[in-house]
Amino acid sequence: MVTSKFPKDFLWGGAVAANQCEGAYDVDGKGLSPVDILPDVHHGRWEALMNPTEALEKDYGFYPSHESIDFYHHYKEDLALMAEMGFKTFRTSICWARIFPNGDETEPNEAGLKFYDDLFNECQRLGMEPLVTIQHFDTPVALMTNYGGWKNRKLIDFYLNYCEVVFNRYKDTVKYWLTFNEINMILHIPFFGGGLDVSKEEHPEQVKYQSAHHQLVASAMATKLGHEINPDFQIGCMLAAGATYPNTCAPEDVWKALEADREGYFFIDVQARGYYPSYSKRFFKENNIELEIAEGDLDVLKENTVDFISFSYYSSRLTSADEKINSKTEGNVFASLKNPYLKASEWGWQIDPLGLRTTMNQIYDRYQKPLFVVENGLGAKDTVESDGSIIDDYRIDYLREHVREMGEAIEDGVECLGYTTWGCIDLVSAGSGEMSKRYGFIYVDRDNDGQGTLARSKKKSFDWYKQVISTNGADL
Ligand code: BG6
Numbered sequence: 001m002v003t004s005k006f007p008k009d010f011l012w013g014g015a016v017a018a019n020q021c022e023g024a025y026d027v028d029g030k031g032l033s034p035v036d037i038l039p040d041v042h043h044g045r046w047e048a049l050m051n052p053t054e055a056l057e058k059d060y061g062f063y064p065s066h067e068s069i070d071f072y073h074h075y076k077e078d079l080a081l082m083a084e085m086g087f088k089t090f091r092t093s094i095c096w097a098r099i100f101p102n103g104d105e106t107e108p109n110e111a112g113l114k115f116y117d118d119l120f121n122e123c124q125r126l127g128m129e130p131l132v133t134i135q136h137f138d139t140p141v142a143l144m145t146n147y148g149g150w151k152n153r154k155l156i157d158f159y160l161n162y163c164e165v166v167f168n169r170y171k172d173t174v175k176y177w178l179t180f181n182e183i184n185m186i187l188h189i190p191f192f193g194g195g196l197d198v199s200k201e202e203h204p205e206q207v208k209y210q211s212a213h214h215q216l217v218a219s220a221m222a223t224k225l226g227h228e229i230n231p232d233f234q235i236g237c238m239l240a241a242g243a244t245y246p247n248t249c250a251p252e253d254v255w256k257a258l259e260a261d262r263e264g265y266f267f268i269d270v271q272a273r274g275y276y277p278s279y280s281k282r283f284f285k286e287n288n289i290e291l292e293i294a295e296g297d298l299d300v301l302k303e304n305t306v307d308f309i310s311f312s313y314y315s316s317r318l319t320s321a322d323e324k325i326n327s328k329t330e331g332n333v334f335a336s337l338k339n340p341y342l343k344a345s346e347w348g349w350q351i352d353p354l355g356l357r358t359t360m361n362q363i364y365d366r367y368q369k370p371l372f373v374v375e376n377g378l379g380a381k382d383t384v385e386s387d388g389s390i391i392d393d394y395r396i397d398y399l400r401e402h403v404r405e406m407g408e409a410i411e412d413g414v415e416c417l418g419y420t421t422w423g424c425i426d427l428v429s430a431g432s433g434e435m436s437k438r439y440g441f442i443y444v445d446r447d448n449d450g451q452g453t454l455a456r457s458k459k460k461s462f463d464w465y466k467q468v469i470s471t472n473g474a475d476l
Pocket residue numbers: 017020181182240312332375379422428429430431432437
């Protein structure tokens with residue numbers, strides 16, 4: 001019999017985010033979230049993401065997030081299916097605009113709070129530990145319109161007010177918190193990451209890094225506040241990770257890869273070590289970035305580092321110092337060269353299970369704090385057979401190999417709290433706005449145009465994952 005490589009209390013589960021699954025975009029007093037003003041990729045999603053103020057003025061007709069998979073009204077049925085798979089944890093996010101529709105109110109919206117009461121209580125009743133992201137691409141749109149988003153220091157106060165409310169309200173039902181989803185994404189999709197429109201900014205990098213500073217301070221203050229409200233809280237950061245490989249062994253390529261990785265580690269260096277990394281000084285100087293740091297900020301960062309480090313991993317990346325080499329492929333927003341040793345998904349995301357082991361070892365070597373793999377998965381088109389079954393062997397293969405390598409990383413000595421696959425139930429893709437880019441064990445009958453019954457059904461991978469969990473990762 002194969003023995004498990006995973007700790008006995010390993011938190012197996014799945015992940016979603018409010019903005020991609022809840023729908024009910026204007027129900028019970030909710031304000032607008034960034035996704036609510038975006039069409040899908042075939043109708044100008046990326047142009048809108050990069051020019052959100054203009055997008056707000058437009059009428060795209062159909063908005064994938066407005067109904068999405070209507071998790072808001074289906075959550076009981078969905079959680080029951082997740083519990084049937086044996087989930088020990090369920091990761092979701094709170095939609096900020098459900099609690100504070102404009103982001104800057106002093107009093108919260110009770111109907112929004114009540115929804116998450118019910119949701120988290122249901123998780124607990126079913127034996128699943130909620131893992132809650134406080135801000136997953138979800139700064140209320142009104143905070144962009146009225147304050148310019150996270151470039152405005154006032155956002156720290158609004159965010160902390162929001163944190164105080166949700167920490168107090170859910171202190172007995174939620175133990176695991178993530179302050180910002182993929183905090184490094186603010187550099188790549190500033191509207192999702194920071195409610196920012198940098199399209200008209202003279203120096204966008206300055207604005208992005210200043211906003212990042214505000215988020216880093218907010219994250220540290222939230223960590224402090226959370227620990228005061230409940231000392232048992234485990235509060236983590238979240239990185240869009242994926243080791244960068246050099247295209248060749250040319251020292252210039254190796255250096256380029258190191259720099260590429262530092263772009264993301266920069267954030268975690270601050271959140272996990274408590275101070276700006278030494279290399280950031282030169283980077284800021286050479287890019288004419290001058291951070292406004294208020295008195296006390298550096299102490300706050302120093303004194304309130306995270307309890308654990310969570311990250312998403314979809315693929316490794318490849319880079320070259322030679323600008324003539326440009327065999328670009330798609331990836332989780334980050335441009336990467338095509339790695340000839342890897343296959344890719346239909347969306348061009350390269351598949352590299354060993355890269356997960358490498359990434360886990362690198363992060364753990366760097367910080368020596370527990371890790372949590374909170375996103376990993378394959379976006380693929382599924383076919384519903386005439387008997388209603390969905391044979392998603394490709395997804396099983398992807399996940400099996402990644403779980404195997406995660407097990408190896410644990411044997412390497414990496415401390416890892418758990419694993420939540422991305423999009424455990426099909427949902428709207430963040431990058432493309434499509435439904436057809438499916439990640440789930442649970443199929444949802446809804447297409448890219450919003451047609452379908454919203455009925456849920458189990459894919460082949462449902463039983464496979466159930467088996468993985470019941471054997472604590474021994475039977476893959
Ligand atoms: C991560 C995000 O970047 O990747 C998720 O945290 C997102 O919100 C996921 O959905 C997969 O990306 P996509 O574009 O396939 O939805």
